[in-house]
Amino acid sequence: MLEIKNLVAGYGKVRVLNEISISVPAGQLVTLIGSNGAGKTTTLRAVSGMIKPEGGEILLNGRNIAGLASHDITRLGMAHSPEGRKVFSTLSVTDNLLLGAYPRLTKMRPKGDVDADLERMFDLFPRLRERREQLAGTLSGGEQQMLAMARALMLQPEVLLLDEPSMGLAPRLVEEVFATIKRLKAEKITMLLVEQFAAAALEVADYGYVMENGRLAGQGPADKLKNDPAVRAAYLGTGS
Amino acid sequence: MQNFLQILVSGISVGMIYGVIAFGYQLTFATSKTLNFGQGEALTLGALVGFTTVNFLIGMSLGTFWAYILALPLVFAFGLVQGSIVELLGVRQATKIKSEAGWIMATIALGIIFKNIAENVWGKDPLKFPSPVSEAPLTIGGVNVRPMEIIIVVGALAMMLAVELFNRRSIYGKAVVATSNDRDAAGLMGINTSRVITFSYALSSLSAALAGVLIAPITLTGANMGAALGLKAFAVAIIGGLSSGLGVVVGGLILGITESLTGFYFDTGYKDVPGLILLLLVLSFKPAGLFGKAAIKKV
Ligand SMILES: Nc1ncnc2c1ncn2[C@@H]1O[C@H](COP(=O)(O)OP(=O)(O)OP(=O)(O)O)[C@@H](O)[C@H]1O
Numbered sequence: 001m002l003e004i005k006n007l008v009a010g011y012g013k014v015r016v017l018n019e020i021s022i023s024v025p026a027g028q029l030v031t032l033i034g035s036n037g038a039g040k041t042t043t044l045r046a047v048s049g050m051i052k053p054e055g056g057e058i059l060l061n062g063r064n065i066a067g068l069a070s071h072d073i074t075r076l077g078m079a080h081s082p083e084g085r086k087v088f089s090t091l092s093v094t095d096n097l098l099l100g101a102y103p104r105l106t107k108m109r110p111k112g113d114v115d116a117d118l119e120r121m122f123d124l125f126p127r128l129r130e131r132r133e134q135l136a137g138t139l140s141g142g143e144q145q146m147l148a149m150a151r152a153l154m155l156q157p158e159v160l161l162l163d164e165p166s167m168g169l170a171p172r173l174v175e176e177v178f179a180t181i182k183r184l185k186a187e188k189i190t191m192l193l194v195e196q197f198a199a200a201a202l203e204v205a206d207y208g209y210v211m212e213n214g215r216l217a218g219q220g221p222a223d224k225l226k227n228d229p230a231v232r233a234a235y236l237g238t239g240s
Numbered sequence: 241m242q243n244f245l246q247i248l249v250s251g252i253s254v255g256m257i258y259g260v261i262a263f264g265y266q267l268t269f270a271t272s273k274t275l276n277f278g279q280g281e282a283l284t285l286g287a288l289v290g291f292t293t294v295n296f297l298i299g300m301s302l303g304t305f306w307a308y309i310l311a312l313p314l315v316f317a318f319g320l321v322q323g324s325i326v327e328l329l330g331v332r333q334a335t336k337i338k339s340e341a342g343w344i345m346a347t348i349a350l351g352i353i354f355k356n357i358a359e360n361v362w363g364k365d366p367l368k369f370p371s372p373v374s375e376a377p378l379t380i381g382g383v384n385v386r387p388m389e390i391i392i393v394v395g396a397l398a399m400m401l402a403v404e405l406f407n408r409r410s411i412y413g414k415a416v417v418a419t420s421n422d423r424d425a426a427g428l429m430g431i432n433t434s435r436v437i438t439f440s441y442a443l444s445s446l447s448a449a450l451a452g453v454l455i456a457p458i459t460l461t462g463a464n465m466g467a468a469l470g471l472k473a474f475a476v477a478i479i480g481g482l483s484s485g486l487g488v489v490v491g492g493l494i495l496g497i498t499e500s501l502t503g504f505y506f507d508t509g510y511k512d513v514p515g516l517i518l519l520l521l522v523l524s525f526k527p528a529g530l531f532g533k534a535a536i537k538k539v
Pocket residue numbers: 011014016034035036037038039040041042043083196
């Protein structure tokens with residue numbers, strides 16, 4: 001499980017996050033919603049070590065990982081599908097997926113059956129199977145998004161961070177992505193999901209946090225938040 | 241015509257040397273967007289370490305050929321260590337303090353130090369590197385080819401092919417390519433990207449050291465042998481494109497051949513001019529190098 005306590009982080013002298021506390025219990029799907037620039041991506045970056053937190057604790061299965069380098073955090077079992085996909089454009093789809101399993105292939109995490117997981121990813125995202133030899137840079141935006149998710153899953157993570165997996169996708173693909181997230185949830189994968197489609201995110205999540213200007217503005221079980229008038233007004237559109 | 245072919249042959253071997261050194265520039269540029277401006281000195285030291293080792297082994301009554309072959313692993317190991325030192329002591333410290341041009345100064349400074357070490361250990365006078373193969377030229381189709389020139393071409397291609405295979409086939413090689421693509425994302429895969437960058441500096445110096453022992457038998461070996469080679473290979477790296485694998489071979493051949501053509505048809509004194517003119521032209525018209533763009537997607 002993942003436990004974020006009083007996290008403070010930012011870029012250089014600019015402080016973005018103020019004392020954020022988020023808890024993601026094992027096997028649960030927790031979502032973090034909020035308007036543009038609220039600090040959602042910054043939160044995930046601090047958790048996975050892409051930026052150094054300035055204060056607070058980040059506990060992964062009880063161990064404080066705040067301040068560790070991102071490769072060490074990954075080796076401890078944290079996978080992060082980052083904002084903007086960040087696939088390895090000059091490598092093939094298969095190579096991208098294998099790199100997701102890098103700690104397993106280099107004896108830094110239990111190896112398990114990497115080939116079987118590769119097949120599982122191709123079952124989960126059939127489009128990737130068709131394009132397994134294609135260079136990732138030549139995939140469509142939606143395909144790259146699926147690749148980024150699949151690549152993160154190849155770690156067999158303890159905790160999976162997903163930053164706007166539906167960004168830039170056509171409505172049908174957005175549905176597909178959420179269907180996949182539901183399947184991962186059924187497999188009891190611990191997930192922290194950042195989403196712009198707040199309604200859809202609260203539909204699949206167990207618990208939700210609302211972020212505003214680098215602070216938490218609210219939290220609660222997903223079905224409660226979904227019906228909270230203030231949340232509805234601010235993030236879900238009043239009518240829906 | 242015969243003359244022309246003859247010139248072509250000598251241009252090719254020198255060109256391949258430029259290619260290997262330039263390949264070394266590419267290796268570090270890919271992962272870190274920085275270069276070792278002491279690459280010429282890495283070549284010098286590689287050649288001199290090779291010189292001492294080969295002579296030592298010959299002293300152990302080994303034949304020159306086997307002495308040369310057995311010396312190679314030591315020269316490579318030396319190159320790896322020397323390159324790691326450049327990265328750890330120079331480049332990393334400069335990038336840590338976020339100094340824009342710090343790595344340039346640091347690698348130049350380390351290059352000067354390495355050259356001083358070479359002068360003190362091996363002296364300032366040129367040395368004769370024992371040739372592993374016969375120095376008598378073979379006559380192929382009326383053209384004289386020195387056996388060492390064949391070894392240069394084969395050795396240079398083998399080196400580049402080996403790195404290419406490593407990058408494509410092994411998970412560690414893929415980690416290097418991933419770091420070149422997107423360092424942040426590579427870190428998220430669990431790849432220690434600082435270590436990858438140190439490794440690419442190590443490999444870069446290894447290429448230079450290999451170039452050193454390849455060229456040493458057909459030229460004079462000494463503390464000053466690397467400076468001009470390093471500079472010209474830099475031109476080749478720019479001409480061929482810092483991000484294109486194939487470009488450096490073609491760039492190296494273009495420079496090597498134009499040099500020997502100028503040397504023969506005009507004046508050896510002007511031998512360096514066409515390459516530098518070519519460099520200036522490429523910089524003004526195709527700053528990404530002649531092959532820069534197209535090759536980025538293919539690597
Ligand atoms: N690299 C950076 N350097 C400086 N400031 C940054 C950087 N990245 C983000 N910020 C700032 O941090 C704040 C939070 O940004 P963040 O990307 O975390 O928001 P977000 O909630 O993910 O927004 P979005 O929904 O648009 O993705 C913003 O004000 C942004 O301008």
